[in-house]
Amino acid sequence: MADITVTINGNQITGHAGITILELAKENSIDIPTLCYCPDLPPMGACRLCVVEVAGSKALVGSCHTPISQGMVIQTHSPKVMATRKIIIELLLASHSGFCTVCDKSNICELRKLAMDMDIGLSRFQSKKRYFPIEDISPYITRDLSKCVLCRRCLQICNEVAKKRVFGIGYRGFNSKVIVDLDQPIDKEVCRDCGLCITSCPTGALSNPAQIGEEKKGTPLVIRG
Amino acid sequence: MRNGFGISMNKSEETISISNNNGENLLVLLEEEQRKSGYLSQEFITALAQSLDTPVSEIYGVISFYSFLSNKLQGRNIIRICKNLPCFLKNSELIIKCITQELGIKPGQTTPDGRFTLVLTNCIGACDKAPAMMINNDIYGDLTPQKITKILESYK
Numbered sequence: 001m002a003d004i005t006v007t008i009n010g011n012q013i014t015g016h017a018g019i020t021i022l023e024l025a026k027e028n029s030i031d032i033p034t035l036c037y038c039p040d041l042p043p044m045g046a047c048r049l050c051v052v053e054v055a056g057s058k059a060l061v062g063s064c065h066t067p068i069s070q071g072m073v074i075q076t077h078s079p080k081v082m083a084t085r086k087i088i089i090e091l092l093l094a095s096h097s098g099f100c101t102v103c104d105k106s107n108i109c110e111l112r113k114l115a116m117d118m119d120i121g122l123s124r125f126q127s128k129k130r131y132f133p134i135e136d137i138s139p140y141i142t143r144d145l146s147k148c149v150l151c152r153r154c155l156q157i158c159n160e161v162a163k164k165r166v167f168g169i170g171y172r173g174f175n176s177k178v179i180v181d182l183d184q185p186i187d188k189e190v191c192r193d194c195g196l197c198i199t200s201c202p203t204g205a206l207s208n209p210a211q212i213g214e215e216k217k218g219t220p221l222v223i224r225g
Numbered sequence: 226m227r228n229g230f231g232i233s234m235n236k237s238e239e240t241i242s243i244s245n246n247n248g249e250n251l252l253v254l255l256e257e258e259q260r261k262s263g264y265l266s267q268e269f270i271t272a273l274a275q276s277l278d279t280p281v282s283e284i285y286g287v288i289s290f291y292s293f294l295s296n297k298l299q300g301r302n303i304i305r306i307c308k309n310l311p312c313f314l315k316n317s318e319l320i321i322k323c324i325t326q327e328l329g330i331k332p333g334q335t336t337p338d339g340r341f342t343l344v345l346t347n348c349i350g351a352c353d354k355a356p357a358m359m360i361n362n363d364i365y366g367d368l369t370p371q372k373i374t375k376i377l378e379s380y381k
Contacts, residue, residue: 166280167282170282170286170289171286171290179285179286181281181285182270182296
């Protein structure tokens with residue numbers, strides 16, 4: 001395939017035709033934060049964190065689903081991009097009702113890590129929180145949808161990799177949530193020996209059933225801001 | 226998929242031939258069942274999921290997304306009040322309050338005699354006549370509390 005040369009942050013970079021801006025950036029160790037991106041799976045562009053500035057484009061574009069084209073001039077960390085990403089994280093945190101101090105996944109939480117990277121402490125925005133009961137019937141998986149940020153990674157992994165198609169998206173707008181069957185608490189036999197969605201979940205929404213005496217994973221994160 | 230909805234709105238009686246049962250016809254299938262039985266039962270959803278080879282969650286997702294589809298048994302007449310901005314600005318809250326008082330039910334509920342079901346819906350395309358509501362397939366606009374009683378009386 002023909003190679004394409006683009007300019008990222010002022011440097012000329014060459015990549016294969018057909019790859020996305022995000023993939024090219026990753027190849028060249030340019031760090032673009034993502035929440036919904038799953039390598040090798042079709043992009044969803046749900047979280048909007050990977051937005052970049054492309055010269056000539058009115059709006060910021062999602063780098064995970066935009067293929068590179070000849071002569072593109074891309075800014076991955078311009079002030080406009082950084083401000084947008086910061087607002088996205090703040091908005092996600094505003095309706096995210098997880099209490100990090102008592103969350104088992106708080107030290108390996110991608111949302112929290114991103115907040116730390118961007119020096120976001122308390123969100124500026126006050127919004128209604130999304131509260132759902134914890135679903136812990138299944139012996140294979142525990143779901144706490146209050147912590148879900150609707151990145152849809154669990155859907156992607158379950159549909160495309162595990163091929164079990166357990167999850168779906170139900171309702172609309174603020175009430176949107178990841179549902180199982182007829183919006184029932186998750187308790188599926190197909191989840192046995194799988195757990196792919198648990199490792200893919202960026203927050204503590206999906207986790208292994210809690211075990212007594214288990215230690216919190218990861219080293220403590222310190223959030224300034 | 227959007228066509229599936231246009232059909233019911235026009236009250237068109239033409240039957241849709243569903244030759245290949247694939248996911249593309251999902252909305253049409255749901256719409257037909259909704260018109261036939263008045264609601265979408267759990268059994269129907271499960272059977273449909275099996276015949277289309279789609280997960281139940283996906284079908285339920287579609288049903289919960291559209292306020293014109295329901296998985297609960299509904300009354301003989303369905304009152305749909307618009308809850309979107311133009312109607313809200315024209316004081317649709319008052320109309321909702323008025324109807325809930327008149328019928329003694331909250332949005333999402335059905336009267337005990339099965340005469341009315343009250344639902345809040347997204348835009349019904351009658352913003353020029355805001356605040357607007359729809360009872361079955363009839364649109365009522367420029368609503369005032371005075372008009373409500375009269376309109377409701379015409380539905381048995």
